[in-house]
Amino acid sequence: MVELHSWLSHQHPGLKTYVALQQKTDELARTDAEHCAIYKLLSSIVDPFIASYDEEPLPAGTADATFLRLLDVVRDAESAITLTPDQQIKALNKIAAVELV
Numbered sequence: 001m002v003e004l005h006s007w008l009s010h011q012h013p014g015l016k017t018y019v020a021l022q023q024k025t026d027e028l029a030r031t032d033a034e035h036c037a038i039y040k041l042l043s044s045i046v047d048p049f050i051a052s053y054d055e056e057p058l059p060a061g062t063a064d065a066t067f068l069r070l071l072d073v074v075r076d077a078e079s080a081i082t083l084t085p086d087q088q089i090k091a092l093n094k095i096a097a098v099e100l101v
Contacts, residue, residue: 004021004024004025004028004042004074004078005071005074005075005078007024008021008070008071008074009071013063013064013066013067014058014063015050015053015054015058017067018046018049018050018070019050021042021043021046021070022043022046022047022050025039025040025042025043025046026039026043029043035081037092038077038080038081038092038095041077041092041095041096042073042074042077042095044096045070045073045095045098045099045100046070046100048099048100048101049066049100049101052101066100066101069098069100070100073095073098076091076094076095077091077095079091080092080095
């Protein structure tokens with residue numbers, strides 16, 4: 001999980017990064033069963049963003065603001081893996097409620 005945030009923090013805030021993140025989280029959901037829910041949620045929150053800007057220019061201000069929000073969400077997801085089960089459920093619910101678009 002730590003690698004995901006580190007990788008993301010070094011990426012460009014363009015649409016290709018969101019597509020790559022979705023691919024990474026989908027793969028991690030298949031290979032890291034212990035954290036599957038977190039990966040699935042992260043993948044699901046970027047899907048509407050990808051759909052909204054697919055084959056359209058991504059305004060720079062939108063790209064930067066959304067990317068910073070996404071970094072925060074991934075950081076929160078990363079932190080959630082160390083919480084107690086009750087706290088993890090609250091963190092998962094918070095992630096599930098995120099709307100990037």
